Amino acid sequence: MHQALSESLRQQLLAIAALAEEPAIPDLTTRPVFILSPASLLGTTHGPQIAKSTTGLVAVVDDMSCEAVIHGAPRWSSMDFLQRAAQYANAVAIDFSESPADRSHMAELCRRASIPKEDCVIAQAQLGMVSVYETVGDYRLKTLERLDDFLRLADRFADHHSRATLYANLLFRLTYDRSYMLQTWANPIEEYFSSYAAPSTFRLGSQEHYCDCGAFQGPIVSKFLGATNYHYKSITAFEPDRANFEVLERISALPLENFRPVNKAVSSRKQTLRFMETGTVSSYVSAAGTATVQTTKLDDELEKLTFLKMDVEGFESKTLQGASRLITNQRPRIAACVYHYAHDLLDVVSQLDKSVDDYHLRLRQHNGSYYYDLILYASPITGVEAPAWAA
Missing domain, CATH: 3.40.50.720 (NAD(P)-binding Rossmann-like Domain)
Structure with a gap:
């Protein structure tokens, strides 16, 4: 099914890109x-x-x-x-x-x-409004500018579902028609990793050194504990927003072994940045921020890493840059958000290629109604199972 759908979506994408016409609603600001x-x-x-x-x-x-x-x-x-x-x-x-x-x-x-x-x-x-952090129009134009790069990337994906997902997402970006994504919509419950018998993302092992970048108040850490039945080696969770971090520190009524919450942002180097602190999932680095945040490199924070989850508001490629030693030596599986900016997917894959050249890539859209929750899954081995060193 996904093979035929992938080819159909690709052909539709090429046809629509050739027209390059941006949809508009006549007399939007004046009609009923x-x-x-x-x-x-x-x-x-x-x-x-x-x-x-x-x-x-x-x-x-x-x-x-x-x-x-x-x-x-x-x-x-x-x-x-x-x-x-x-x-x-x-x-x-x-x-x-x-x-x-x-x-x-x-x-x-x-x-x-x-x-x-x-x-x-x-x-x-x-009306010139934002998509996530770029305007909808800019997101569209930047997608068109590098459409050939996106098409080449599609050929690297390990499965037809991934290719269909990318084509559907690109069609949405160009047409503003959200219905394309429903054709490839992946189960939201399986985002990052899954406890299901036949997962489409990743299954966790019992020897995981898990790192959650952009941990918010800990929902994915809690999901990790349930998916592993509390059988893991270590958990490190980074959250720069102070209000979110206070909740993250109290995530469990039971003392957690080898759990280290860190009140910093992750990036390619250590520095102090202005930060928009909202106490929500959308706190982000911004020159207009009312607070400051200290950034750090994962290479300076961790010695062991088997699974890296990233939802860091467009800093995913910088986080990978700051984790180049870990990725090269530890070869973790990676689940990275790639939707905050139009080129995030290309930037994340490009940065990953600088550390490893043999990772298997898959793509899933866990939100079928907007830009959100497009996730890149990268693994040193094929399939969804944990590698031997994390099993």
């Missing part, structure tokens, strides 16, 4: 607008700015909230929308829904109401 699923993560994050940028916002459509007003507009139910939307000529609905069920519901709702539905990402691009 409805916002669908305003309380979703995407709706909460990006909906308010779109609401402020359009002079014709009529209502938001949400069946779950008890609020009368969301994003400054009256809340309608789906039935309200069906009964009242037709009176607004030339109206358009901007869709922020995320789950397949919600997206299908909103598509059917708009079909029955005869109101055209457009994706929120098109609106974000048109």
